[in-house]
Amino acid sequence: MLAFMDYVQHAFFNASQWNHDNSYSTLTATAKALLDFDSPRGVRLHVSSLAAPNFASSYTLGTVGVVDGSISYLYSSLPLKLESKSSDIDLHRVIRGYRHLQELRSPDEAHWWEVWHHGRRVDRKNALLYGRLYLPRSALEALYLRRLSPTRQLKIACVSDPRLVNGGNILALLQNDYGKYSTEYLYSTDSGLLGVRGLFNFGPDPRKSAGVSSGYQEPLYGRFSAGAELYYGILNKSGGVSTGLRFTTLPQHTGFPYTMTLTLNPLMGNLSSTYAVKAGQNLALCSQFDFNFYSYESDIQLGCELWRRRGTQEVDWAKKLLRPDWTNPSPRPDEDVSGVLKAKVDQNWKISVVWEGRIKELLFTLGASFDLKRREQVFRAVGVELQYSS
Template sequence: MLDFMDYIQLAFAEATGWNGENSYSSLTATAQSLLDFSTPERLRVHLSSLSTPHFATSYTLGTVGLIDGSVSYLFSTVPFENTASKSALIPLRKIAPGYRQVQPPVAPVEDWGWDSLLGDINSVGSGNKIDNEVESTRRKATLLHATLHLPPPTTLNALFLRRLSPTMQLSLAVCSTQGPPLSKSAPQASLLTQLSHNTGKYSNEYLFSTDNTLFGWRGLWNFGPDPRKSQDQSSARLSLLSAGAEAYYSPVSSLVGMSTGLRFSTLPAATEGSPSLTGNHGGPISTFPYTLTLTLTPLTGSLSTTYSVRASPNLAFCSRFGFNVYSWESEMVAGCELWRQGRKTPARSSLDGDDGLEWARRKMRGEALPIHESPSTTPFEPATTPLLGEKEDGAGESVVKIRVDQSWNVRLLWEGRIKELLVSAGIGLGPGSFSPSCSSVPAAGSTSSAGGGHPPSYWRGVGVSILYSS
């Protein structure tokens, strides 16, 4: 489950029209959501609030050996007036990501339009005052976020995010860790700078980290029509093929890294059954939405393939196979997620004395039914089933995720809503030597076991995370 501050940052991206999915770092996002989810570590409570449309706070208290916690603050020049901030209203599918439906590439809006985001200035006075106000409202969208982890030695994480243009975004991330209590050494700090350029057709990211003076680049290219020139053709596409790569180099430590990847995914038009695409049959081109990825790291010889499919609006499966050509080691991981739909809210309030069956009584009396009271549109017989991943879909009440690898390491996660609380509970099981300090699931593919010929024991990591926001 995402933290409240991560949820607000996603709302910032939506409000400013930034497509973070069109990036090489999101190439395998679907498989990561279904297979690489983490389970909570023991008990952790999050108290969050969107105090004003521009300011948010979050406090965390956890018990992991010792009592620990964090304090977070966030400020944005873009107001979050239409963002659901209460835990009872936050759509669970947004804060608990699962199968991600890849959307067609969209060209950035060339009309900057920050006036509509930051307020209307037409009512301001005349003269120089208008010019000054125009300049202030056209300032670039900016987000500031800081988190202080306690107790000592404390760690400070800070983020500065700024939109430079419709296609450019700059982010500065700082991490500073205080030294031991009795040490007079300066805090260890690192800065990560990232400049992103996203045109819809392709995206580039340029990175620099003060840690080992690391330089990096990531790029993604979408095959097919350019959305900047042919909007209609892009919206009618059935599938999308994307290719990308990344490269890193550190002149200090002579560190070199690179990888490349491919992704093939069906688009919403392939399963919606549009008459212009399906001909006379009117059925969908593809029965199930699916995503295929292939990633290769040439220097280490690692090859990984993933296959994700949404078998129904509430059920998705995913598998990953990894292979190393140098060591002949392999990895096999499989997982799934199952959503439980909440009860639909009746169209009319029960205070009006309507139990939702008035349409049936009228039909038995032979009366004509108004269109808005047709039984096909009543809450008990919905005309359409909402699809997983839709922006306006908040009907999911809970979700269960499970993953298992070839070493029988198992993770089980339940996320749902209890009253006005968002709760995440998980457990990890796997073969290995028992260790009291082991509170999280080891990396996929680990094969540690008890030595000396003794049968392997099974460790358990159980945790619960509770989020309440107002």
């Protein structure tokens, strides 16, 4: 489940009209949402608040061996309109599940963002600031996001931790999104890493189709994308390259939604393929196969998510119980959802299961992981996370 601060950051992307999915770094986001979830360990409590449309805070307390926690604050120059109470947040926005990619949109014209007053340009570039302090080890992380133009965004992430080499690291990322394609340029102080990424979407160009005011346009049922990444470490004089393909169905597709990806790292010899399908309204399935053609080692993972929904009579009864004066119903999108079950297993019979949902005023994640090959210690981890926000 997304932490409250990640939920607010996604709201900033939506408010500033930034397509977070049109990037090579999110090429396999659908499979990761279904397979790359971690089971909570111990007990962890998050208390968060959106005190103002521009300011949010969050406090975390956990017990994993020792008592630890964190304090985080976020500021956005762009007022964010979102549900902040944990009792009102749409579960679909905080639970990572099958990702339905939407049609590409044309970026705004640069002059649309201009604001003039008495002959002077007074508009400002929207920015987001985020900081988090981990206790008791006094590690600090910070994030700076700035929308430079309708097609460009700057992201700077910093980490200060005595356990890291040189005591910390800074990552700068310049992102460009033109709809039809996107590019990213990155620099990291760790090994002096330089990198470039790119993603190209086949099919019509949204910048050209946006200008068509008349005439019939055949709807798009799927999108094929291809991308690559190249990086080089100046200090250690080593580099890497990867490439990937993705095909996903769009909302106009009348059958089961599905997403297929294939990624290749030729220098390391790693080949990975994923297939995710929304098999029904409440069920999604995913598989991932990894193979190294240098060592001939392979891995396979299978995962699923199952949304549990309440019956119509149960929903109506809950409405009357919670709101006896119900006259003009305006139900939440997830009002009939009582929880989501996620499970995954690999070829070594390592199993992880989590149950996510809402109870009263709290969002919760209850999970456990097992290793069936270790008969003397089958349970690897058991835990629960609770989130409350206002």
